[in-house]
Amino acid sequence: xxxxxxxxxxxxxxxxxxxxxxxxxxxxxxxxxxxxxxxxxxxxxxxxxxxxxxxxxxxxxxxxxxxxxxxxxxxxxxxxxxxxxxxxxxxxxxxxxxxxxxxxxxxxxxxxxxxxxxxxxxxxxxxxxxxxxxxxxxxxxxxxxxxxxxxxxxxxxxxxxxxxxxxxxxxxxxxxxxxxxxxxxxxxxxxxxxxxxxxxxxxxxxxxxxxxxxxxxxxxxxxxxxxxxxxxxxxxxxxxxxxxxxxxxxxxxxxxxxxxxxxxxxxxxxxxxxxxxxxxxxxxxxxxxxxxxxxxxxxxxxxxxxxxxxxxxxxxxxxxxxxxxxxxxxxxxxxxxxxxxxxxxxxxxxxxxxxxxxxxxxxxxxx
Amino acid sequence: xxxxxxxxxxxxxxxxxxxxxxxxxxxxxxxxxxxxxxxxxxxxxxxxxxxxxxxxxxxxxxxxxxxxxxxxxxxxxxxxxxxxxxxxxxxxxxxxxxxxxxxxxxxxxxxxxxxxxxxxxxxxxxxxx
Numbered sequence: 207x208x209x210x211x212x213x214x215x216x217x218x219x220x221x222x223x224x225x226x227x228x229x230x231x232x233x234x235x236x237x238x239x240x241x242x243x244x245x246x247x248x249x250x251x252x253x254x255x256x257x258x259x260x261x262x263x264x265x266x267x268x269x270x271x272x273x274x275x276x277x278x279x280x281x282x283x284x285x286x287x288x289x290x291x292x293x294x295x296x297x298x299x300x301x302x303x304x305x306x307x308x309x310x311x312x313x314x315x316x317x318x319x320x321x322x323x324x325x326x327x328x329x330x331x332x333x334x335x336x337x338x339x340x341x342x343x344x345x346x347x348x349x350x351x352x353x354x355x356x357x358x359x360x361x362x363x364x365x366x367x368x369x370x371x372x373x374x375x376x377x378x379x380x381x382x383x384x385x386x387x388x389x390x391x392x393x394x395x396x397x398x399x400x401x402x403x404x405x406x407x408x409x410x411x412x413x414x415x416x417x418x419x420x421x422x423x424x425x426x427x428x429x430x431x432x433x434x435x436x437x438x439x440x441x442x443x444x445x446x447x448x449x450x451x452x453x454x455x456x457x458x459x460x461x462x463x464x465x466x467x468x469x470x471x472x473x474x475x476x477x478x479x480x481x482x483x484x485x486x487x488x489x490x491x492x493x494x495x496x497x498x499x500x501x502x503x504x505x506x507x508x509x510x511x512x513x514x515x516x517x518x519x520x521x522x523x524x525x526x527x528x529x530x531x532x533x534x535x536x537x538x539x540x541x542x543x544x545x546x547x548x549x550x551x552x553x554x555x556x557x558x559x560x561x562x563x564x565x566x567x568x569x570x571x572x573x
Numbered sequence: 574x575x576x577x578x579x580x581x582x583x584x585x586x587x588x589x590x591x592x593x594x595x596x597x598x599x600x601x602x603x604x605x606x607x608x609x610x611x612x613x614x615x616x617x618x619x620x621x622x623x624x625x626x627x628x629x630x631x632x633x634x635x636x637x638x639x640x641x642x643x644x645x646x647x648x649x650x651x652x653x654x655x656x657x658x659x660x661x662x663x664x665x666x667x668x669x670x671x672x673x674x675x676x677x678x679x680x681x682x683x684x685x686x687x688x689x690x691x692x693x694x695x696x697x698x699x700x701x702x
Contacts, residue, residue: 226611237611237638238611242611242612242666243611243612243637243638244612244637245612435611435637435638439637499615500614500615500635500662501615501617501635502614502615502635502637502640504640523637524614524615553640
């Protein structure tokens with residue numbers, strides 16, 4: 207742990223709960239609590255879990271040119287997003303490589319909240335500032351409130367019934383990818399019906415002074431504290447990419463199968479490269495695969511076919527929800543069809559894996 | 574506190590004489606090791622008849638987050654592995670010193686294990702990590 211590792215407002219709470227702390231994206235965060243990763247995953251899939259995600263960035267973009275600016279740096283359409291709604295998309299460099307993925311919320315005609323990943327926050331801020339200075343100044347201001355606010359993810363099927371008992375307004379009526387403002391025990395909260403687990407749920411932006419109070423209300427009502435280990439298993443089961451694994455500056459959204467988050471009818475940073483990728487196709491694509499048993503594919507392991515290397519694993523784990531091992535990785539274009547069998551090298555052991563449609567897990571519809 | 578009826582290695586394995594058979598030991602990983610690993614999901618163990626060597630890799634253990642090598646605490650020949658771990662590796666999380674044993678082996682010199690760490694020495698060792 208380096209001395210300049212950042213701590214969230216819940217650091218003391220994590221220590222008190224017996225959280226096993228690790229450095230992640232420049233922050234000192236809980237990998238897991240004493241219940242363990244498997245129990246935490248199960249809580250989110252069957253009831254409720256609560257995560258401190260205050261390490262993720264919180265950036266406000268505002269001003270008469272904010273919409274135009276974001277339409278230039280984001281792959282998704284910004285101007286068409288209605289106030290009150292949120293959208294997932296990518297931030298690309300000029301070569302179409304992914305600087306980060308993000309959810310942004312339209313707060314007003316000319317005001318937005320954007321959530322970059324913890325480890326990319328400073329890179330995103332620098333990237334945005336350089337474009338603002340070059341093309342959108344004056345008229346677009348950026349305000350990074352990451353260290354003065356907290357972010358809590360409240361995820362799982364039981365959150366919907368719980369949230370209305372906890373908040374002053376009926377948040378269960380919120381639509382997916384919308385936001386609202388409410389109050390929990392006197393603490394103002396900004397709530398998005400968003401998440402990174404494959405379950406229904408909410409993410410709550412709170413003032414720094416209120417983060418312990420809101421966390422305590424949620425855990426007192428039965429939400430199980432969950433760490434980054436469970437979060438990683440949950441997002442992998444849901445087929446969601448993690449920057450630094452499935453996507454990075456050497457990978458394009460087209461290779462990652464994220465075409466639906468890229469608008470080809472507008473011009474933005476990297477759009478010419480992405481358009482040509484979409485038209486001419488790409489050499490390698492991200493796929494999901496499963497293998498029997500519980501031995502996990504891990505990042506960097508080689509995927510081969512007929513004795514020749516055809517790809518590499520980006521993420522993998524034993525999936526407690528599906529009770530089998532799962533992974534994602536990049537393979538050459540002719541091996542992406544579902545049902546294709548490839549060989550995975552697990553530290554010298556060769557194990558057959560089967561290419562599978564993503565996501566691995568889809569939550570059941572509520573009756 | 575680790576149980577004082579057995580000996581320990583600095584690779585977090587334990588070994589004790591197996592009262593059921595002469596020149597025989599039973600071995601596993603410590604409570605400290607299982608706690609560090611977290612939820613264990615998979616073991617790759619040696620096969621019955623394999624020769625194992627003191628502090629040489631004899632297998633692997635995988636938890637949800639990590640994979641670690643398993644080192645033999647003794648020189649010997651494997652006579653039995655804990656078959657229950659194939660379907661229930663979590664036994665090592667819940668009972669590392671009992672039902673979660675890993676292997677049994679015959680050794681040429683049973684007294685060799687006396688040279689390993691005592692429970693008190695091992696606990697001092699882990700407290701300093």
